[in-house]
Each structure stands twice: as C-alpha cells, then as structure tokens.
C-alpha cells in the first residue's frame with residue numbers, strides 16, 4: 001500500500017516518511033488508536049516504503065519487485081502476524097505466546113530480498129504477560145534489519161518495558177467530513193443519504209462506516225433497534241421486553257447499540273429544541289423521529305442520554321449484562337412515559 005492511498009493522519013505520515021528518508025527508523029513502534037481508523041493501512045504503507053528498492057521523497061515507487069510483492073501480499077520479508085500464521089488450527093484471536101516465539105525464531109533469519117524485514121502485529125494489546133515478556137527479548141536485542149509494528153487500541157495494556165522500547169504513534173478518529181469525503185470517493189455503492197448516516201454514526205472510523213454500508217446485518221440491527229426505541233412510547237410494557245431481548249441477543253454489539261441510541265437521543269434534542277436541524281443523524285427515520293418527539297417532554301432526551309451513559313458505564317465494569325439489558329430497557333421506558341419511579345442496580 002502506498003502512503004498516498006492511506007486516508008488522513010497526515011502528521012503521522014510525515015513522521016514516518018521523514019524517518020524513512022533520513023534512515024532513522026526504529027526497531028519497534030506502537031500504532032495506537034480505535035479500530036478502523038487506518039492503523040493497519042499506515043503500517044503496510046510504512047513497511048512497503050522501508051523495503052522499496054526505488055523510493056522517492058514522499059512515497060514508495062509502487063512498481064519495483066518488492067513493492068509489487070507487498071501489494072499482492074506476497075512479500076516474504078513483510079509478515080502480518082496472527083496465531084493462524086504459524087498454526088492454522090489455533091482459534092484464539094488474542095496473540096498467544098507460541099505465536100510470539102515462532103515470530104522471534106523467524107525474525108533472526110535475515111531478509112530474503114529486501115534490506116529490511118517488517119513484522120506487523122494487529123491486536124498486539126491482546127498479548128498476555130508471557131507473550132509480552134517473550135516479545136520483550138527481541139525488542140531488547142533486535143536484529144539490525146528488523147522493524148516491528150504493534151497495532152493496539154490501548155497502549156496501557158503493554159508492559160512498561162515494552163513501552164520504553166517502542167514509541168507510540170496515536171491515531172485519532174477521523175473528522176466526520178473526512179469520513180464523508182472518503183466514502184464519497186470509494187467504490188462502495190450507496191447514495192448521499194446513506195453516506196451521511198454512516199459518517200455520523202461511525203465515530204471517526206472508516207472501518208465502521210464501511211461495515212454500516214456494506215454489511216446488511218449491521219444495517220438491519222440498527223433498524224431493529226430504532227424500531228424498538230420508537231415502540232417504547234405507550235403504557236403497554238411490551239416495548240420494554242422487545243428492547244431487552246434485542247439487547248440481550250446482541251451483547252457483542254453493545255457498543256454499536258449504545259452508539260445508535262446516543263444518536264437518536266441527540267437527534268431528539270435537536271428536534272425538540274431547535275427549529276432547523278441539519279445535524280440530525282437518523283434523517284432517514286424523520287417521520288418516526290418527529291412522531292416520537294411529539295410524545296415526549298422537552299427534558300426527556302437529556303434524561304435518556306443520562307440513563308444510557310450510566311448503563312454503558314456499568315457495562316465497562318463487568319456488571320451482569322442480562323441485568324444491564326433489563327434495567328436499561330425499563331428505565332428508558334419509564335423516562336419516555338414519564339414515570340416517577342426508577343429501577344436501580
């Protein structure tokens with residue numbers, strides 16, 4: 001991948017290009033940031049630049065043998081490390097100590113063709129202490145030709161001894177207009193309204209935006225959740241159980257569900273309080289949103305956001321998910337229907 005194909009993060013790009021041009025390249029880096037913002041693409045672009053036979057000031061050449069091999073993911077000196085790379089029977093998505101040991105063995109074999117060997121380790125912050133300690137040994141005495149890029153969401157999960165040997169490059173979420181620009185230029189088949197919703201809901205992650213547009217299951221889940229929220233209006237408690245069930249059945253998607261709920265409650269604040277509302281995220285549900293807004297009080301959306309915030313906090317504290325789903329659904333229903341009592345957990 002070329003640097004010119006990596007979207008955004010221009011400062012990080014500059015740092016890496018300058019380092020490569022001057023020959024001051026580290027043996028290890030941590031690319032830290034949320035999923036889907038472009039950490040892996042940047043790592044691939046950097047790796048290709050380090051191995052390119054004929055680079056220019058700004059990028060790899062893109063046409064030499066090494067570049068061609070990198071682009072076809074067929075370069076023996078560029079390794080994207082996961083457990084299955086060394087043992088296809090491994091199921092774990094956490095980087096295991098065996099994998100690190102295999103990687104270490106390989107690292108000490110000189111590059112096949114390029115001057116450099118690059119190891120990219122996605123999900124590196126899933127390594128446990130044994131795996132990290134094993135990796136530490138190679139970071140302490142790295143072969144001259146090797147660069148290891150650890151891709152992580154949270155660098156706090158690394159041992160201080162690893163952090164002291166690998167500078168962190170922080171990837172921040174992309175701005176909404178950057179995501180919109182990317183999607184508009186991409187080959188994904190969608191219209192302007194769909195791009196707008198995805199850009200607003202993806203929290204600065206191109207990966208998430210693409211998932212929203214390409215993965216019909218994600219779109220279906222959003223629609224089902226919105227219908228469940230709208231169905232909470234009314235005295236009948238059926239809506240509570242429907243929402244509870246949906247939340248329970250989609251525990252792995254809880255962050256996404258919270259994100260969708262947040263967007264609806266924010267939309268409701270606009271609809272209730274501001275005459276023009278160009279900032280609305282769920283514009284495709286405009287009629288239902290207006291109807292819903294008419295059924296609730298002015299302060300209600302703020303209260304709904306508070307409830308949501310409280311339960312997403314509980315989620316991060318490992319409180320029983322079933323209980324969270326149950327109480328969250330009930331409290332939202334109470335707030336929407338203006339009940340005086342509150343359930344507590």
Ligand SMILES: [Zn+2]
Nearest residue numbers: 052061064067
């Ligand atoms: Zn090249």
